[in-house]
Every structure is written in C-alpha cells, then in structure tokens.
Amino acid sequence: MEISVTELRTILNRIMGKHKDLRSKGFSVEACRSMVNLMDKDGNGKLGLLEFNVLWNRIRSYLAVFRKFDLDKSGSMSAYEMRLALEAAGFKLSKRLHELIVTRYAEPDLALDFDSFVCCLVRLETMFLLALARAHGPGPLALAHELLAFVTSGGGGGVVTSELLGAFEHRGIYPLRGYLPPSPGVSRHAALSWRISELGEILRRHHGLQELAPAARPAQEPVAVLGQIGCDGNGKLNAKSVILEGDREHSAGGHVPLDLSELREYSLFPGQVVIVEGTNSTGKCLVASRLYEGVPLPFPAPAEPPPDPEPRTVLVACGPYTPSDGIGYEPLSDLLDVVARDKPDVCILFGPFLDAQHEEVENCRLLGSFSDIFKLCLKTIIEGTRSAGSRLVLVPSQRDVAHDPVYPQPPFSYAELPKEDKPRVHFVSDPCTLEIHGTVFGLTSTDLLFHMGAEEISSSPGVADRLTRILRHVLTQRSYYPLFPPAEGLNVDVEALCARAALPVTPHVLVLPSELRFFVKEVLGCVCVNPGRLTKGRAGGTFGRLLLRPPEAAAPRRNPCVSAHVLRI
Structure with a gap:
C-alpha cells in the first residue's frame, strides 16, 4: 500500500479536524507534495507504509512541541514562541534567518498555524540532515545559502541578498550558489x-x-x-x-x-x-x-548602499589561453598586460587553462605532466595580476585536462596558493552564482549555447534570433543546463544536476562563453555576455569588459551593469 499526495492531504486534514484547539487552515496540496518529495526515498512519488510511519512520528513530535510552546494557548505560534519551539527542537538559527522563516510561513497577523509549523520543521530537519552528511563538502557559506533558499522558498531557489550573507563577506565577493556533493539517497x-x-x-x-x-x-x-x-x-x-x-x-x-x-x-x-x-x-x-512556458525568477533584492559607491570594472575571459600550435601562452601574456594597464577590480577567468583538445595534449608531446603545466599557468595568472590588485575568480571547464570532467564541476584545488593572495583569489565551481559589489553574476564555462542551438526547434515569427530564444529558456527554465539528455560528450551527474545547476535568482549578468560568435544581449532584463575565446586556433581571440554601478534601493529594477563590451586581444 502506498499513499499519494492527495491521499496524504486527506489523511492529515481529517486528523487535524479532530484537534479543535489548534488553529489551522488545513494542509495544502503544495505542502503535502513538499512532504512527499522530502520523505520519498524510492522516488515513486508516493509514501510507502514505512515512509509514512516516519513522517507521522515526526508530526506527532512536532505536535508535542507546538502544544508545549503555545504559551498563550491560542492554537497558533507567535514569533517569540516560534523561536523557543525551534530551539527546543534542536535548531539554532540566526536572528535574521528566524525572521525570514516567520515571514515565509506566518499569517498576516504574524502567527503560525500548526500546518505551517509542520512544513517549516520538515524542511529544517531535512536540510540539517543533508548538511551533516556533507562533512567533507562545502564550507559554511554554501550550506548557509542552500539552507536559506530551501527553507524560505517553496522548494526552489530563493532570493538572497548580500545583507543575508553579510557574515560570510569576503572582500566584496559572495558565492551565492556553487558545487555541492550529491545528496545521499537521491536517485x-x-x-x-x-x-x-x-x-x-x-x-x-x-x-x-x-x-x-x-x-x-x-x-x-x-x-x-x-x-x-x-x-x-x-x-x-x-x-x-x-x-x-x-x-x-x-x-x-x-x-x-x-x-x-x-x-x-x-x-x-x-x-x-x-x-x-x-x-x-x-x-x-x-x-x-x-x-x-517557464517563468523567470525575480532579480535579487537590492542590498544596503555600499560604503564605496564608485563604479567597478570587471574583466571576463575564457580559455584556451595558448594557441593551438604551442604551449607558449602568448594570448594569456597579452591579457595580463591589459590587466596591469587597466587595473580592473575583478578578473573572471574561465577554463580551459590546459585544454584537453590541444594538439600537444592529444599527441602527448608535453615536456611536463598535466598537473605541473596547469599549476604553472595558475601561478603565472596569480603573479601577473598581483601588482594590479585585481581580485581573481577562476572557473573550471570540462576541457581542463587536469581537472574532474563532470558537470556540475567542483572548484580547482590549488594548495600552492601564496598566503598573501588568498584574500583576492577565488576558486569557484561550474556553474556558480556570485555577487560582486552588489551585482549578481551567473557563470558557467559549459558551452550551453552551442549544445542547445543544435537541439532547439522553433516556429517563432516574433523572435527570429535563436540566441535570444535560448537565453530566454535558460532564465525561464531556471537552470544553467536545462537540456536533457545532455549533449554527447558531456559527463553529467544527473543526481546533482537539478539542485547544483539551478539558478537561485535571475542574475544581473549571465556569462556563457561559447564557440559561437561573441555578443552582448539584454534578455528579460538580464545582461547576457558571450566573451568568446581568448584564443582562436593559432590567432588571438576576444575578451569582455563590464562596468558596474552599485544598485540603488530606490531603483530596484535597474540593472547595475552600465556597459559591456567585447574586445579583441
């Protein structure tokens, strides 16, 4: 015997009808679907008897906690009573997160019904169990973001501001979402x-x-x-x-x-x-x-005005960084000269840094190991940007021969990073969402434009531009890689794809390097940039330069990206 979402709702609401002292508007279909998704271990969309028994025991324990901390016996919980109940249940949350939970689940009078209380605790308990299972996974920043989005949203990505992540601030760059290891037991x-x-x-x-x-x-x-x-x-x-x-x-x-x-x-x-x-x-x-069709996520809510309102310059480049006939890295040297001259605030560099498709790599004619040459390339980049003081964001690629060829892709590991460079050098995942001085960037080095362009079919007299249609799909499907099955040759961890490649918000700037011709487009209010490749065969290619103006609370819909250009190296 198995229990569907509709049957679970009927059972719970019948039981709630017997508790006249509890304020409840009844469990909604959405709430029951959420509980089934969280408790369903075999992935059939229903609860078996054992799964239902686990859920029922949880609800009974939540009922005991609810009655104990309903101090005024009103049948609902105030914000103060909710904090006491959560602490008694074993959840130590920050004041800000507690306020967000109350805002998400409370009624207009800021009181929580029992059904809202149950939904909140089921999500909290599940998320904390996943966090404990990731002892060797992400740091507190990634876990804090996922917990925040998971608990305060309807199950997808939430709107995250720099104010919420202020405790984790790292020199103006905030990772909002990145690589996390697969959740245990997810098929x-x-x-x-x-x-x-x-x-x-x-x-x-x-x-x-x-x-x-x-x-x-x-x-x-x-x-x-x-x-x-x-x-x-x-x-x-x-x-x-x-x-x-x-x-x-x-x-x-x-x-x-x-x-x-x-x-x-x-x-x-x-x-x-x-x-x-x-x-x-x-x-x-x-x-x-x-x-x-799909609906895009909202843009990030504007944070408090930054202490330094000056515009910021961001340089964006994508590998390969060396011509196809040698490993001299001449285009990279030219790019580092540009950095030294222009002194951008942030440099976002996408892989491949040592390309698996390079002739010297494919024919095994290198004089050193893949790892040694890759580390030498990173050392050159880090030392070459040190005098300019630019902060570095390094994004891996599926074509990096010295890195894990799986999507979503974890960040680079570089133990040789000098201590003095650690505050300004950031290794992030593919894909990744970053907030840079109030501007949220969506980054992925996987050539999604090329992959989707080969598969999309259309009859669209209104939107003749295929790239615009594809970019709309990325934003409305809320994913850095909505194509399934994936393109041939792309190694995808499907179990991790839905959560790790999901967009938490609609970014202000979406950077998608591609073999297709470079461009800058505004789609659904998002500035989409393909900076091209720094090297095209044996010749130099292109890179991007963006000028950012800190967002204003008075103009929340204004994109902080003032200008974006693609330049030849």
Whole structure:
C-alpha cells in the first residue's frame, strides 16, 4: 500500500479536524507534495507504509512541541514562541534567518498555524540532515545559502541578498550558489521527476490553472498536461518527433506524442518543462492548442548602499589561453598586460587553462605532466595580476585536462596558493552564482549555447534570433543546463544536476562563453555576455569588459551593469 499526495492531504486534514484547539487552515496540496518529495526515498512519488510511519512520528513530535510552546494557548505560534519551539527542537538559527522563516510561513497577523509549523520543521530537519552528511563538502557559506533558499522558498531557489550573507563577506565577493556533493539517497529518476514537479507547480500557479490531466487520458475537451519535452527516437528533435513525457504525480511517467500543427509559434528543446493545453481524442496524440512556458525568477533584492559607491570594472575571459600550435601562452601574456594597464577590480577567468583538445595534449608531446603545466599557468595568472590588485575568480571547464570532467564541476584545488593572495583569489565551481559589489553574476564555462542551438526547434515569427530564444529558456527554465539528455560528450551527474545547476535568482549578468560568435544581449532584463575565446586556433581571440554601478534601493529594477563590451586581444 502506498499513499499519494492527495491521499496524504486527506489523511492529515481529517486528523487535524479532530484537534479543535489548534488553529489551522488545513494542509495544502503544495505542502503535502513538499512532504512527499522530502520523505520519498524510492522516488515513486508516493509514501510507502514505512515512509509514512516516519513522517507521522515526526508530526506527532512536532505536535508535542507546538502544544508545549503555545504559551498563550491560542492554537497558533507567535514569533517569540516560534523561536523557543525551534530551539527546543534542536535548531539554532540566526536572528535574521528566524525572521525570514516567520515571514515565509506566518499569517498576516504574524502567527503560525500548526500546518505551517509542520512544513517549516520538515524542511529544517531535512536540510540539517543533508548538511551533516556533507562533512567533507562545502564550507559554511554554501550550506548557509542552500539552507536559506530551501527553507524560505517553496522548494526552489530563493532570493538572497548580500545583507543575508553579510557574515560570510569576503572582500566584496559572495558565492551565492556553487558545487555541492550529491545528496545521499537521491536517485536519477527522483531528481528528474522533482524538477518537473517543481517547475510544473510554478507554471500552474502563475497561469492560474486549476487542474492538470494525465498525458495519455482521452479528452474531447481541452485539457492541460504537465511534462517534459522529449524525442520519440534517437535522432534530433523535429516537429514530427516531439513527445511530452508526463510527470510522476499526474501521468505516472507516461508519455504522449505532440501534434504542433495548431500552434502559431513555439520554441522547444529536449528537457524543457512545459504545460501543454490541447485535446487528445484517442489518448494516443495530444493536439496542442496552447503552450505554457517557464517563468523567470525575480532579480535579487537590492542590498544596503555600499560604503564605496564608485563604479567597478570587471574583466571576463575564457580559455584556451595558448594557441593551438604551442604551449607558449602568448594570448594569456597579452591579457595580463591589459590587466596591469587597466587595473580592473575583478578578473573572471574561465577554463580551459590546459585544454584537453590541444594538439600537444592529444599527441602527448608535453615536456611536463598535466598537473605541473596547469599549476604553472595558475601561478603565472596569480603573479601577473598581483601588482594590479585585481581580485581573481577562476572557473573550471570540462576541457581542463587536469581537472574532474563532470558537470556540475567542483572548484580547482590549488594548495600552492601564496598566503598573501588568498584574500583576492577565488576558486569557484561550474556553474556558480556570485555577487560582486552588489551585482549578481551567473557563470558557467559549459558551452550551453552551442549544445542547445543544435537541439532547439522553433516556429517563432516574433523572435527570429535563436540566441535570444535560448537565453530566454535558460532564465525561464531556471537552470544553467536545462537540456536533457545532455549533449554527447558531456559527463553529467544527473543526481546533482537539478539542485547544483539551478539558478537561485535571475542574475544581473549571465556569462556563457561559447564557440559561437561573441555578443552582448539584454534578455528579460538580464545582461547576457558571450566573451568568446581568448584564443582562436593559432590567432588571438576576444575578451569582455563590464562596468558596474552599485544598485540603488530606490531603483530596484535597474540593472547595475552600465556597459559591456567585447574586445579583441
């Protein structure tokens, strides 16, 4: 016997109806879905008897805590009572995080119902267990951000400001999200299903849809079906091979072919989460009449005005840093001359620093080991930027021959970093979200533009620019890599992909280096930059330069990026 989300809601609300002394508006479908997702170990979207027993024992213990600290016997919890209850339950939280939790879960009178109290504690307990399991994983900054986003949001990324992460400030650069090791016990199927469910619920609420139908159910009248775009064969996606892979809750993972002939315009790619409205008279083909696509995350809330309101310059470059006919690193030397001359505040350098596709590497003609040459390259970069005082952000690449070829990719490990350079040199993951002097950057070295450009199909008379369409997909699908299956040759840790490659917010600046032609575009209010490669074959390539103005609380929608240029080396 297994219990679905709907059945769990019915059970809990019937039990709550017997406790007349507790204030409750009843457990919502969203809250029950969240509990099922957190407690479901086998990834089938339902709770087995053992899983339900664990959840029920937790709820009973939460009820005892709730009654004990409901000091005025009002049937609800004030902010003060909530703090006492959380401490009694073993959660030591900062004042700011406690305030955010109360804001997220409380009613307008700032009191928490019992059902909100349960949802909050289930999330807290699950997140703290994951943190304990990562004893050799990320530092406190990454854990603090994930805890904050996980507990105070509906399960996706939250809006994080520098004020919240102020205790972890490191010379003006704040990592908002980066590499974390995979969560224990999360299966590949469960990870993919979770992404469809989360984005689907966001789409349903945003478009005001009341009910979702199974993918393969016959329907003479228009119905809305949630799912992920897929291809019915091993070839590339085309208008005749599109299928909709249904979600776990409504369609039990079933799929149905899509007929796109009645859609005036569309832009689709494998892995895209959508809600399709249409008719399915036989149960064997869904004739689409409307497509509900993704919704971008909000931009970061502006922080307090910085003490130094002066504009900042950010230089952005992507490897390879040496021409294809040698390992002389001449373009890198030219770039370091630019840094010494212009003295940018921050330099963001993407790999590859020693390219696995380089002729000397592929033919094994190097005079030293991969590790030695890579460390020599890093040493050259660190020493070459020291006089300018620029802070360095180093992002790895799948093509770095001396690093782990897996996506999401952990940061570089460089034990030889001199002590005097540690405050200004930052090794981050791929992908990563950073806040630099009030401007949030989204960074990834994986050539997503090239990968998605090869798979996307469209009939879009309104948006003829394919790059703009792809960038919109990245922002509305809320992921640094929404394409699934991934491109051939890209090693993806699927279990970690959904959480580690998710966008926590819509960044002010999104940097996506690509083999495609360099560009600067504004898409949905986000400045998107492809700086190109610093080396093109045997010749020099391009790099980017951005001018940032600290954001103002009075103009929260204004992008802090004043100007962005792509220059030739």
